[in-house]
Amino acid sequence: MSLIFIGTVALDSMESPYGKADMIPGGSALYGSLAASYFTDQVKLVAVIGGDFPKSGLEMIQDHHINIEGLQIKPQEKSFYWSGKYHENMNNRDTLITDLNVLANFDPIIPESYQDCEYLMLGNLTPQIQIKVIERIHKRPKLIVMDTMNYWMDSELEALLKVIQMVDVLTINDEESRQLSGEYSLAKAAKKILTMGPKYLVIKKGEHGALLFSKEEVFIAPGLPLEEVYDPTGAGDSFAGGFIGYIAKMQDTSFATLKKAIIHGSAMGSFCVENFGPDSLQNLSQEDIAARVKEFISLTTFAV
Ligand code: AMP
Numbered sequence: 001m002s003l004i005f006i007g008t009v010a011l012d013s014m015e016s017p018y019g020k021a022d023m024i025p026g027g028s029a030l031y032g033s034l035a036a037s038y039f040t041d042q043v044k045l046v047a048v049i050g051g052d053f054p055k056s057g058l059e060m061i062q063d064h065h066i067n068i069e070g071l072q073i074k075p076q077e078k079s080f081y082w083s084g085k086y087h088e089n090m091n092n093r094d095t096l097i098t099d100l101n102v103l104a105n106f107d108p109i110i111p112e113s114y115q116d117c118e119y120l121m122l123g124n125l126t127p128q129i130q131i132k133v134i135e136r137i138h139k140r141p142k143l144i145v146m147d148t149m150n151y152w153m154d155s156e157l158e159a160l161l162k163v164i165q166m167v168d169v170l171t172i173n174d175e176e177s178r179q180l181s182g183e184y185s186l187a188k189a190a191k192k193i194l195t196m197g198p199k200y201l202v203i204k205k206g207e208h209g210a211l212l213f214s215k216e217e218v219f220i221a222p223g224l225p226l227e228e229v230y231d232p233t234g235a236g237d238s239f240a241g242g243f244i245g246y247i248a249k250m251q252d253t254s255f256a257t258l259k260k261a262i263i264h265g266s267a268m269g270s271f272c273v274e275n276f277g278p279d280s281l282q283n284l285s286q287e288d289i290a291a292r293v294k295e296f297i298s299l300t301t302f303a304v
Contacts, residue, residue: 002042002116003248004141005033006133007123007237008080008103009047009057009071012277016086018230024277025057027080028123028147031234034281035241035268036121037064038289039249044070044114046133050102051075060282069111077102090232090273091206098151100126110136119248121240122146122167127159134166143253145169146198147240150176165197168253171240173204186211187218200258202243202265204236212262214255221262222299224270224292231276235269238281242268267292 007029013022029047036043044067051074061068078101085094108129120141122130130146146167152160153176164170170193174186180196181189190201190213203211209223243265250257267289274280 001040001118001248001251002044002114003036003040003119003121003244004044004046004070004110004114004117004133004137005029005036005121005123005241005244006046006108006125006130007032007121007147008082008125009045009049009053009061010080010082011052012081012233013083014085014231014233014276016090016231017088018228019276021231021276025054025060026082026234026277028125028234028237028240030057030061031237031272031278031281032121032123032241033061033066034064034278035238035272036245036248037066037241038268038284038286039242039245039264041065042248043067043245044117046070046108046110046114048072048074048102048106048108050077050079053079060278063282067113070109070114072106072109074102084233086232090229091208093232095151108133108136115139118142118251119244120144121244122163123237123240124149124152127152127156127163130163131159131166134163143168143244143247145171145240145244147171147236148176149173150179153179161196164193167198169200169202169258170198171202171204171236171243173206173236177201177203190218200255202262204239206232206235210239210262210266212258217255219255219259219262221266222296224266224295224299226270226273229273232273234278235272238272239265239269242266263293263296264289266296
């Protein structure tokens with residue numbers, strides 16, 4: 001049940017109608033590994049940070065017993081920096097700045113103690129690095145899940161298509177699935193993307209939930225109607241962490257388990273948006289998660 005999570009560990013600045021935060025810890029691997037840590041104590045992080053990454057961010061990771069042998073610290077360099085702005089409709093966000101900084105020359109190291117990994121989460125980052133990680137794990141994991149975003153579709157499409165061919169599950173949002181496939185209908189987009197390599201596709205629709213496609217089946221997780229959404233940053237990564245964390249916990253990759261995994265992923269995403277930055281992922285209990293999953297079940301269960 002050991003799980004490698006690779007992605008960015010970043011400094012983020014964001015603004016929403018509910019407030020703003022400046023240079024706080026974030027990144028796909030920070031949100032994702034925190035979310036996954038609620039499902040397995042075997043989360044192994046692969047990432048790089050600069051000397052400016054705050055001690056409080058590292059403590060957050062260590063408090064969750066995440067293995068950081070694969071986290072490189074480059075004291076002379078700056079951490080990956082991202083800033084974004086949300087509008088009244090929180091499904092829309094503008095990326096204002098993406099500074100790769102230390103990510104630009106990141107050469108991921110897979111420590112020997114990580115080689116027993118059964119589940120691999122390629123969080124959102126440079127596709128070339130995602131490929132290197134797959135190549136550096138000696139025995140192919142049971143399941144490789146990959147997340148990405150439009151930034152890499154615009155700048156690194158060729159490498160992105162190569163890594164997509166190598167994975168079992170791809171998670172992207174609805175607009176990105178349209179961009180990647182050239183199809184507007186999500187059903188058509190899914191059909192096309194499932195010819196590009198992955199066996200399963202998850203299309204995230206922000207507050208409207210998520211869809212899971214295989215070639216034969218479709219499953220839908222609803223969006224939880226939350227009254228307060230403060231900051232959607234990291235929701236997709238928390239979703240990914242909950243999704244693969246649940247699969248690692250159950251040690252099963254059947255479609256039936258993947259369906260439950262997207263509900264657990266959605267539950268983790270829903271916690272994430274309730275506060276600025278990764279704060280709301282810090283002190284959850286198993287009871288909190290079980291209660292949230294129950295809300296998802298009652299939203300979708302009905303008798304005929
Ligand atoms: P999400 O809201 O789940 O899409 O993820 C937001 C997080 O992704 C932020 O904490 C950012 O630091 C990180 N991020 C933003 N752009 C990128 C990118 N191009 N590659 C990797 N991580 C990114």
